[in-house]
Amino acid sequence: MMMNKRLIAMVGESKKYIAGNVIFQWLGMLANILMMYSITGFLGTLLPDSGRGGDFYQNIKRLVLVVVFCILARFLCTLLSNRMSFLSAKTVKKTLRQKIYEKLLALGSSYQKYVASSEVVQIAVEGVDQLETYFGAYLPQFFYAMLAPLTLFIVLCFVNVPAAIVLLVCVPMIPMAIVFVQKWAKKLLSKYWGQYTALGDTFLEDLQGLTTLKIYQADGYKSEKMDEEAEKFRKITMKVLTMQLNSITIMDIVAYGGAALGMIVAILQYRAGHIDLTGTLFIILLSADFFIPMRQLGSFFHVAMNGMAASDKIFALLDVKKEETGEIAEEVPQTNDLCMQDLSFSYDESRQILVHINLSVKSGQFVALVGASGCGKSTIASLFMGRNTADQGQITLGGLPLAAIPEDVRMQKITYVSHDAYLFKGSVRDNLLMAKEDATEGEMWKVLEQTKLADFLRQEEGLDTKLLEKASNLSGGQRQRMALARALLHDSPIYIFDEATSNIDVESENDIMEQIIALAKTKTVLLISHRLANVVGADQIYVLEKGQIVEVGQHESLLQEQKTYASLWQAQQELENYGKSEKGGAQA
Numbered sequence: 001m002m003m004n005k006r007l008i009a010m011v012g013e014s015k016k017y018i019a020g021n022v023i024f025q026w027l028g029m030l031a032n033i034l035m036m037y038s039i040t041g042f043l044g045t046l047l048p049d050s051g052r053g054g055d056f057y058q059n060i061k062r063l064v065l066v067v068v069f070c071i072l073a074r075f076l077c078t079l080l081s082n083r084m085s086f087l088s089a090k091t092v093k094k095t096l097r098q099k100i101y102e103k104l105l106a107l108g109s110s111y112q113k114y115v116a117s118s119e120v121v122q123i124a125v126e127g128v129d130q131l132e133t134y135f136g137a138y139l140p141q142f143f144y145a146m147l148a149p150l151t152l153f154i155v156l157c158f159v160n161v162p163a164a165i166v167l168l169v170c171v172p173m174i175p176m177a178i179v180f181v182q183k184w185a186k187k188l189l190s191k192y193w194g195q196y197t198a199l200g201d202t203f204l205e206d207l208q209g210l211t212t213l214k215i216y217q218a219d220g221y222k223s224e225k226m227d228e229e230a231e232k233f234r235k236i237t238m239k240v241l242t243m244q245l246n247s248i249t250i251m252d253i254v255a256y257g258g259a260a261l262g263m264i265v266a267i268l269q270y271r272a273g274h275i276d277l278t279g280t281l282f283i284i285l286l287s288a289d290f291f292i293p294m295r296q297l298g299s300f301f302h303v304a305m306n307g308m309a310a311s312d313k314i315f316a317l318l319d320v321k322k323e324e325t326g327e328i329a330e331e332v333p334q335t336n337d338l339c340m341q342d343l344s345f346s347y348d349e350s351r352q353i354l355v356h357i358n359l360s361v362k363s364g365q366f367v368a369l370v371g372a373s374g375c376g377k378s379t380i381a382s383l384f385m386g387r388n389t390a391d392q393g394q395i396t397l398g399g400l401p402l403a404a405i406p407e408d409v410r411m412q413k414i415t416y417v418s419h420d421a422y423l424f425k426g427s428v429r430d431n432l433l434m435a436k437e438d439a440t441e442g443e444m445w446k447v448l449e450q451t452k453l454a455d456f457l458r459q460e461e462g463l464d465t466k467l468l469e470k471a472s473n474l475s476g477g478q479r480q481r482m483a484l485a486r487a488l489l490h491d492s493p494i495y496i497f498d499e500a501t502s503n504i505d506v507e508s509e510n511d512i513m514e515q516i517i518a519l520a521k522t523k524t525v526l527l528i529s530h531r532l533a534n535v536v537g538a539d540q541i542y543v544l545e546k547g548q549i550v551e552v553g554q555h556e557s558l559l560q561e562q563k564t565y566a567s568l569w570q571a572q573q574e575l576e577n578y579g580k581s582e583k584g585g586a587q588a
C-alpha cells in the first residue's frame with residue numbers, strides 16, 4: 001500500500017533511519033504499556049476485595065517511580081524518533097534534488113525541450129518537500145502501525161483473549177477505509193498537480209513579461225487569465241481538502257468505534273466473571289492505543305499521496321530520455337573544423353526550416369552567415385551548439401560527429417554569444433570567472449579593456465561592481481560588451497556570434513565588431529549578422545534564403561553575381577545612405 005519500490009530503492013540510505021524511527025516509537029509504546037499496567041495495578045490494590053493490599057505508601061511510591069520513569073522514557077523515545085524522521089527526510093531531500101540536478105546537467109542546454117523551467121523549479125522545491133513527509137512520517141508510521149496492534153494484542157491476550165481479538169480484528173478496518181478513498185484521491189491529486197504546475201507556468205511567464213504587458217496595457221487581460229487559472233486551482237484545492245476531511249472523519253468513526261467495541265467486550269467479559277476489574281481497566285486504557293497508530297497513518301496518508309503524485313512527476317523528469325546521440329566517442333576533436341553536410345531540420349512536421357544545408361567553417365576561418373529575418377540562421381547556430389538535433393544529414397566538429405563528442409568538450413571548444421546572452425545577478429567578477437575560474441585580475445581587466453568597459457567600471461566598484469538580475473542596471477550596449485568580455489576570457493578555439501550586435505547603439509556595435517574581427521585573426525569564427533557591412537571582411541559568406549543556402553563566396557564576388565546577396569547589400573546601403581543624408585540634411 002503506497003510503497004513505491006523505486007523511490008525507496010533510490011534513497012536506500014534512509015532505510016536505517018526509518019527502522020530507527022519505528023524502533024523508538026515501539027519502545028515508547030512499551031513504556032506506555034508499563035505505565036498503564038502500574039496504574040491499573042495500583043488501582044487494584046485500592047479495591048477492598050482485591051487481596052493485594054500491602055502498604056499504601058509503599059505502593060504509591062513505587063507507582064510514582066514507574067510513572068516518572070515511563071514518562072521520561074517516552075519523552076526520550078519521541079525525541080529520538082523525531083530525530084530519525086528528520087534524518088531520513090534530510091537524506092531523501094538531498095538525494096532527490098541531487099538526482100534532479102544531475103539529470104538537468106545530463107540533458108544539458110537542451111533541457112527546455114523536454115520540460116519547462118517553472119516545472120523543474122516546482123518539482124525540485126515543492127515536489128521534493130512533499131516527499132519529506134512520505135519518508136519522515138508516513139513510511140515509519142506504516143510499519144509502526146502494524147507492529148503496535150500486534151504487540152498490544154500479545155500483551156492483552158494475557159488479560160483477556162476475546163477482547164484482544166475484537167480489538168485486533170477492528171484495526172484493519174482503517175486501512176480498508178483508506179483504500180476505499182485511495183482511487184478517488186489519486187485521480188484528484190494528479191489533477192491537482194497538473195493545475196498547480198499550469199498555474200506556476202502562467203505566473204512565471206507573466207512575471208517575466210510584466211514590463212511588456214504594462215507597455216501594451218495587456219496586464220489587465222493577463223491578470224484575468226491568471227485569476228481564471230487561480231480559481232481553477234482554488235477549486236481543486238478545495239476538493240482535495242474536502243476529500244481529506246471526509247476521509248479523516250471516516251477513519252475517526254472506525255477508530256473510536258473499534259475502541260468502543262473493545263471496551264464493551266471487556267466490560268461484558270467482566271460481568272460474565274472472566275476477568276477482574278484491574279484487567280478490565282487495563283484493556284479500557286489501552287484499547288485506543290490499538291487504533292491511534294493506524295489513525296495517525298491515515299492522517300499522513302494524504303500528504304504521502306501528494307508526495308506520491310509529486311514522485312510521479314519527479315520520475316517523469318528523471319526518465320526523460322535524451323534523443324539518441326549514438327556512441328559517445330572518447331576522442332577529442334583534433335581540429336576546429338565545423339561542418340554541416342546535407343542537413344535538414346524542422347521544429348515540427350508541418351514546416352521544414354533548413355533544407356539540405358552544406359556549410360563548412362575551416363579551422364582559423366572567419367565565416368559569415370547572412371539572410372533575411374526568419375530564414376533559419378539562429379537555428380543553424382543552435383544545431384552547432386547541440387541544442388537541437390538534425391532530422392537528416394550530419395554535423396561534425398574536427399571530423400567527429402557532434403553528437404558523439406561529450407558536451408563538456410564541445411563547450412570548451414565552442415563559445416556561443418547571442419544578442420541576449422545571460423548575465424547573472426552578482427558582481428562583474430562572478431560573471432567573468434564563470435568563463436575561466438582561475439582567471440587573474442590582470443586577465444579580467446584585459447578583456448574589459450578590449451571591450452571598452454574598463455573606464456566605466458573603474459568609476460564604479462571595479463570588478464566588484466554589482467550586477468542585478470540579467471544585468472538590468474547596465475545599458476544594452478554595456479551588457480553586450482560584458483557578454484563579449486566573458487566570451488573572450490573563455491578563450492575557446494571556436495566562436496559563434498549570433499546577432500551579437502543587434503539592438504545596440506552604433507558605437508557599441510562598432511567596438512564589438514572591431515573585437516570580433518580581431519578575434520577572427522587567431523580563432524575560428526562563425527558570425528551571424530543581418531547587417532552585411534559587418535561581414536565584408538569574411539573569408540566566406542553563406543547566404544541563406546528560406547532555409548536553403550543560395551550563395552557562397554566572398555563579398556566582392558557575391559556582389560558581382562548580382563543575386564540575393566547583392567540585392568540585400570543594395571537595399572541596406574540605400575537605407576544607411578538615406579539615414580546619413582537625412583542626418584546631414586537635418587544638420588544643414
Ligand SMILES: Nc1ncnc2c1ncn2[C@@H]1O[C@H](COP(=O)(O)OP(=O)(O)OP(=O)(O)O)[C@@H](O)[C@H]1O
Nearest residue numbers: 347348353371372373374375376377378379380530
Ligand atoms: N523553438 C522553435 N520552435 C518552432 N519554430 C521555431 C523555433 N525557433 C525558430 N522557429 C522558426 O524557425 C524559423 C527560423 O528561425 P531562426 O530563429 O533560425 O531565424 P533567423 O534567420 O535567425 O531569424 P532572425 O534573423 O530574425 O533572428 C522561423 O520561421 C521561426 O518561426
